[in-house]
Amino acid sequence: MGDKALKVLVVDDEPLATERLQLLLARAQGVDLVGTASDGEGAVRMAEALSPDLLLLDVAMPGMDGIDVARALAAANAAPAVVFVTAFDQFAVAAFEVEAVDYLMKPVDPVRLERALTRARNHLHGREEGASGIPPASSSPYLEEFWASDLTGLVRIATRDIDRISAERDYMRLHVGQRSWLIHHSMGALEEGLNPADFVRLHRSAIVRRDFIGGFGRNPSGRWIARLADGSEQPVGRLYSDNVRAIAGR
Incomplete structure (x- = not known):
């Protein structure tokens, strides 16, 4: 991106929400608001015509x-x-899947908007480096982060920080140290999306980070138990x- 202004298109079917974003963007440095759209079809047409760098895009329209x-x-x-x-907040997983x-949660906080603009610039800069033959900062085909809701809104969780994942009906609980968050996902999809070099499935309702496993034992019935x-x-x-035998090399 260099020093060029970030060209932004705002898409929201609520006029007040659009106006609020316009006011916040007017105070932001290095931003050029190129237009607004009030529906999805209009957003696609305007994006094709104006070639914005960034869409601030409402989900529920x-x-x-x-x-x-x-x-x-x-x-x-x-x-x-x-x-x-x-x-x-229930669209967080779908948002991740479309990269x-x-x-951002409404009403948008100015500080969080600035952070999002910075993330967008970094993303576009990394893409430009990749196009020029310089590999982007990350080209991993595996999941590197998750979004989960808590009392403050939404929190970003780096995959590398997750100790284990357990299933709770239609939700998955991400365990990070003493804290945990629920996300709406399937265990099968997570197993496919996580790097098998880092995570292993040990149960139909459990995935564990490999280096979080301290050893294995057996219960009285002879079944394997992982000591975490x-x-x-x-x-x-x-x-x-x-999977246990593969980890233990036997």
């Missing part, structure tokens, strides 16, 4: 919603970066016994 807009633009060369702006660079670094134990399901 009638007709073509924000996720659909992001998917439609993703196929284009030099697709704009996307920051979702929404009153609903949004950030996810925090002193807890994780039973190993029958279907995943081969």
Whole structure:
């Protein structure tokens, strides 16, 4: 991006939300608001015509919603970066899947908006370096972060910080030290998305970071049990016994 102004297109079907973002962007440094759109179809047309660097994109819109807009633009060369702006936190996983660079909750906090603009600039700068033959900072095909909601809004969780993941009905709980967060995801999708060099599935309802495993033992019935670094134990399901043998080299 260099010193060029960040060209921003605001997309929201609520006039007051659009006005608030316009006011916040007017105070931001190095930003050029190139237009606003009030629906998904209009957003796609304007993005194609104006070639913005960044979309501040509402998720819940009638007709073509924000996720659909992001998917439609993703196929284009030099697709704009996307920051979702929404009153609903249940779209966080879908936002991650379309590679949004950030996810803001309404009403948008000015400090969080500045942070999102910085993330967008870094994302675009990394993409430019990749196009010039310099590898971007990260080109991993695996999940590197998650979004989860808490009392303050949404929190970004780096995959490398996760100790283990446990299933709770339709949700997955991410355990990081003494804290944990719920995300709406499936265990199978997580298993596919996580780097197998770092994580291993030990049970139909449990994935554990490999270096969080301190050892293995057996319970009275002869089943494997993983001893974890925090002193807890994780039973190993029958279907995943081969994973234990692969880790132990036997």
